[in-house]
Each structure stands twice: as structure tokens, then as C-alpha cells.
Amino acid sequence: MLSSVSSADVEPIGRGVGHRTVDQLVSAARGGERRATARLLTLVERGGETASAVADAIWPQVGSGGTDAHVIGVTGPPGAGKSTLVAAWLTQLVAAGRRPAVLAVDPSSPLTGGAILGDRIRMSEASAAGVFIRSMATRGHAGGLALAVPGMVRVLELAGFDPVVVETVGVGQVEVDITSAADTCLVVVNPGMGDAVQANKAGLLEVADLFAVNKSDRPDAADVRRDLELMLDLSDMTGHRRPGVAERPAVISTTATTGAGMDELAAALDGHRDGLVSSGALHDRRRQRWRSEVRSHLAERLRRLADATVADLEPKDNRSPNALVEDLIASIFEELVEDVDSRCDRGD
Amino acid sequence: MDNDTPDQGSGEAPVRVVLAKLGLDGHDRGLKVVARMLRDAGMEVVYLGLRQTTETIIDAVEQEDADVVGISMLNAGHLTLGPRMVEALSQAGLDVPVIIGGIVPDDDRPAMAAAGVAGVLGPGASAEEVVACVQAACRRC
Numbered sequence: 062m063l064s065s066v067s068s069a070d071v072e073p074i075g076r077g078v079g080h081r082t083v084d085q086l087v088s089a090a091r092g093g094e095r096r097a098t099a100r101l102l103t104l105v106e107r108g109g110e111t112a113s114a115v116a117d118a119i120w121p122q123v124g125s126g127g128t129d130a131h132v133i134g135v136t137g138p139p140g141a142g143k144s145t146l147v148a149a150w151l152t153q154l155v156a157a158g159r160r161p162a163v164l165a166v167d168p169s170s171p172l173t174g175g176a177i178l179g180d181r182i183r184m185s186e187a188s189a190a191g192v193f194i195r196s197m198a199t200r201g202h203a204g205g206l207a208l209a210v211p212g213m214v215r216v217l218e219l220a221g222f223d224p225v226v227v228e229t230v231g232v233g234q235v236e237v238d239i240t241s242a243a244d245t246c247l248v249v250v251n252p253g254m255g256d257a258v259q260a261n262k263a264g265l266l267e268v269a270d271l272f273a274v275n276k277s278d279r280p281d282a283a284d285v286r287r288d289l290e291l292m293l294d295l296s297d298m299t300g301h302r303r304p305g306v307a308e309r310p311a312v313i314s315t316t317a318t319t320g321a322g323m324d325e326l327a328a329a330l331d332g333h334r335d336g337l338v339s340s341g342a343l344h345d346r347r348r349q350r351w352r353s354e355v356r357s358h359l360a361e362r363l364r365r366l367a368d369a370t371v372a373d374l375e376p377k378d379n380r381s382p383n384a385l386v387e388d389l390i391a392s393i394f395e396e397l398v399e400d401v402d403s404r405c406d407r408g409d
Numbered sequence: 410m411d412n413d414t415p416d417q418g419s420g421e422a423p424v425r426v427v428l429a430k431l432g433l434d435g436h437d438r439g440l441k442v443v444a445r446m447l448r449d450a451g452m453e454v455v456y457l458g459l460r461q462t463t464e465t466i467i468d469a470v471e472q473e474d475a476d477v478v479g480i481s482m483l484n485a486g487h488l489t490l491g492p493r494m495v496e497a498l499s500q501a502g503l504d505v506p507v508i509i510g511g512i513v514p515d516d517d518r519p520a521m522a523a524a525g526v527a528g529v530l531g532p533g534a535s536a537e538e539v540v541a542c543v544q545a546a547c548r549r550c
């Protein structure tokens with residue numbers, strides 16, 4: 062039940078990658094080989110034992126403190142211009158000598174499990190400039206995203222990318238959680254359509270460190286700015302704010318299609334990170350991110366254990382479901398202890 | 410390449426397909442239809458859209474760790490651009506099958522196959538044909 066795989070004996074087979082072990086892929090990715098990085102992302106995304114082997118191989122090199130890379134979550138309503146904005150901003154960063162990467166998450170179809178990942182459409186120029194872009198589907202149960210994304214971010218950090226940007230559509234709770242687990246969370250909204258109100262409902266107001274009011278070329282851009290400032294006033298009064306978020310989020314006007322506002326945006330994001338470093342909040346946020354990652358993995362293991370435990374269960378006349386659970390937990394722990402004992406005896 | 414090693418992940422991972430329109434103009438209605446067909450068959454489509462170059466396609470195939478690449482092109486471009494794409498991918502060390510979509514006369518198909526193009530899909534291809542073509546190309550990789 063509690064199997065373990067050492068990273069040395071896993072051999073992923075791949076198209077054009079050849080037969081390389083996880084350790085070989087890790088050192089190639091570390092040396093900047095994009096193909097190895099892409100393959101590691103695939104292995105982590107797939108989950109299971111190979112993903113654990115990759116995590117084990119990378120962890121000592123990245124460590125609990127994380128790297129110097131700035132991890133930035135970008136979220137907001139569908140079509141707000143997140144991809145266009147990320148592309149324009151990161152293209153500028155490349156020109157300034159940085160090495161950015163994006164993980165762009167789009168929903169899978171709940172019916173077929175397939176997905177059309179369209180974020181790259183807006184990122185051709187950024188791709189040509191050298192930005193590393195990886196598209197990702199949510200794949201089935203929402204918990205999968207929470208399991209895979211932190212590990213994939215770590216692969217990109219290992220490969221030396223900075224910043225590492227995660228784009229998600231700000232609708233589902235998991236998506237919002239993932240973006241807000243970043244060092245810095247940027248929320249993109251639009252004029253019209255009551256985006257500020259929508260963002261408020263989706264819980265984006267509390268998690269935002271920064272707002273971009275995109276499509277500022279539109280006539281009603283001033284209105285959304287005002288709505289946003291009003292709602293921030295309100296949350297100032299009620300004290301509704303994410304822990305560790307001391308300052309009122311900055312609101313920056315952008316036009317992603319022309320690049321207007323990108324300099325201010327880049328400066329504000331860098332400034333936010335500097336603030337986190339000097340206040341010590343970066344450390345707190347990363348510890349929080351680490352905890353929620355551990356929690357996701359633990360929850361997944363327990364979920365599987367629960368599935369396996371009830372698979373062949375028959376109703377019992379003398380035990381209520383509630384009482385039965387107490388029995389089951391006791392027997393599961395007994396089994397786990399035996400398992401560990403026998404491994405100790407074997408000297409594993 | 411061989412593909413015999415069991416998938417060690419949790420469950421079967423979906424096939425990942427990069428779809429792009431190579432060349433300067435045109436529209437991508439047909440390509441969008443193909444994208445939907447593949448999604449409805451449970452595949453993950455990384456959609457690049459219009460005005461792609463061999464370089465942007467290669468970058469996408471590499472970074473997305475794609476299993477197959479599908480390229481749509483203008484009439485009459487297929488004989489030069491198709492083989493050039495195959496060649497460019499293999500020079501980049503990417504052993505990923507290429508499927509060409511567009512109006513390709515039957516007479517040209519042997520030459521395309523000889524150049525390493527894994528499949529050709531005409532404008533009227535049904536969803537079954539499109540999906541079968543991608544699956545067949547994928548099995549050979």
C-alpha cells in the first residue's frame with residue numbers, strides 16, 4: 062500500500078528524449094535544456110509514482126525556502142486579456158534580460174475529458190522572444206490541479222526561469238487558491254460587464270496583491286477603476302484581507318494589445334516582491350504554499366484509501382455508517398502500522 | 410520509437426496535439442472544427458491559431474511535449490511546406506508525427522508519405538476520420 066520508488070530506477074520513455082532516468086532529466090533541465098524541462102512537466106502533471114520520483118529528485122535542489130524566482134499568479138474573469146497581458150509583459154522582461162516562463166491553465170471538458178488550450182494564441186510573439194510557455198488542462202477532479210501545479214512550478218524554478226507565472230481563469234475555488242498561493246497574485250479585470258463586482262463575488266478582491274484594469278483603451282475604463290477603488294475602500298473598513306497583505310493593492314491601467322502600462326505593471330510586481338522580502342512575508346507565504354501542497358497530497362492519499370476501503374463494503378445491520386467509520390479508521394491504522402513494521406524488519 | 414513501457418502515472422494521460430495554421434493568411438474555421446473533434450474525443454489540443462511559422466510550431470511542440478502536430482496550410486503549399494515541417498522537426502530532434510490538413514490531390518499523397526508526413530486530412534474529413542488519423546499517427550511514435 063505504501064509503495065516507494067527511488068528516483069534512479071524510473072525510466073521514462075519518450076519521443077525524441079530517448080531513454081533517460083529522472084535524474085538525467087533533472088540535471089538536463091537544470092542545465093537549461095527545454096525538452097527535458099517539458100518532459101519533467103509531463104511526468105509531474107501525470108501524477109502517481111513517477112511524479113513522486115521527480116519531486117524527490119528536485120526537492121533537494123530547490124528546498125523548502127524555494128528559489129530566487131518570483132512566482133506570480135495571474136487570474137481574472139474569462140476573456141479579461143490575461144494571456145495577452147502576460148505575453149506583452151513577459152516579452153518586455155526578455156528584452157530586459159530575464160528568463161520568464163508561463164504555466165497557462167484552461168478547463169477540461171467535464172464530458173469528454175478533452176480540452177482546447179487556447180492561451181498560446183495570444184502568445185506567439187512572446188514565444189518567438191523566448192518565453193517558455195506550457196499549457197495545461199484541469200483534467201478531471203479539481204484536486205488534480207492543486208496536486209500538479211506546485212510541482213510543475215518547481216520544475217520551472219529548477220530550470221532557472223524567473224519569473225514563473227501561473228495563469229488561471231478566476232472562476233473556480235481551486236483556480237483562485239492556486240493563484241493566490243503564489244508569491245504575488247495579480248487580478249486582471251475589464252471595463253464594462255461589471256467585472257469589479259464579478260471579481261468581488263469570486264473572492265478575487267481578498268487575494269489580489271495588485272489589480273490590472275486591462276482594455277483601458279475602452280471608454281468606460283474609468284468606471285471599473287472607480288468601482289474597484291470603492292470596493293477596496295469597503296474592504297479596508299471591514300478588514301477583509303488576506304493574511305500578510307498589509308497594503309492596499311495597487312490598481313494599474315493597462316492596454317495589453319498596445320503594451321501601454323506594461324512598464325508600470327512590471328515595476329509594481331517587482332516592487333511587491335521587494336516588499337515581501339524586506340518584511341519577511343515572502344517566507345511566510347512560501348511556508349503557507351508548502352503546507353497547502355502537503356495538505357493536497359495528504360488529502361489525495363486519504364481519498365484513495367477511502368475509495369479502496371469502501372469498495373467492497375456491505376451494509377451492516379448492527380453498525381450505523383458513523384460507527385462503522387470509527388471501526389474502519391482503527392483497522393486502517395492497524396494495517397498501516399503492520400506495513401511499517403514489516404518494512405523496518407526488512408531494513409528498508 | 411518504442412512505447413512499451415507502462416505508463417507509471419495515475420491513469421491514462423490524454424493525447425496532446427498541437428494544432429496550427431502555417432503561412433501568412435487565410436482563416437482558421439476548419440482548424441477550429443478539427444480542434445473540437447479532437448477535444449470531444451478526449452484529447453488535449455494546444456491551439457496556436459493563424460500565422461504560425463515552423464519556428465513557433467517547433468517551440469510549441471517542444472515546450473508542450475506534444476504527441477502529434479497537426480498543420481493546416483493554404484492550397485498548394487503542402488508539397489513544399491509539409492516535408493519542410495517534418496524535416497525541421499527532426500532537425501530539432503523532435504520525433505513527433507506530422508498530420509497535414511488541406512486540399513491535397515491524391516497524386517501527391519505518395520510523395521508526402523515518402524517525405525515522412527504521417528497523415529493527410531482533406532477538408533471534408535469526418536470526426537471519426539480525424540480522430541482515427543491522429544490515433545494512428547500517435548501509435549507509431
Ligand SMILES: Nc1nc2c(ncn2[C@@H]2O[C@H](COP(=O)(O)OP(=O)(O)OP(=O)(O)O)[C@@H](O)[C@H]2O)c(=O)[nH]1
Binds near residue numbers: 138141146318
Ligand atoms: N481592446 C482591447 N482588447 C484586448 C486587450 N487585451 C486583450 N484584448 C482582447 O481580449 C480578448 C481576450 O484576450 P485573452 O488574452 O485571450 O484573454 P484571457 O483572459 O487570457 O482569456 P481566457 O484565458 O480565455 O480566460 C482577445 O480578443 C484580445 O485581443 C486590450 O487591452 N484592449
Ligand SMILES: [Mg+2]
Binds near residue numbers: 143144145179180228
Ligand atoms: Mg488566457
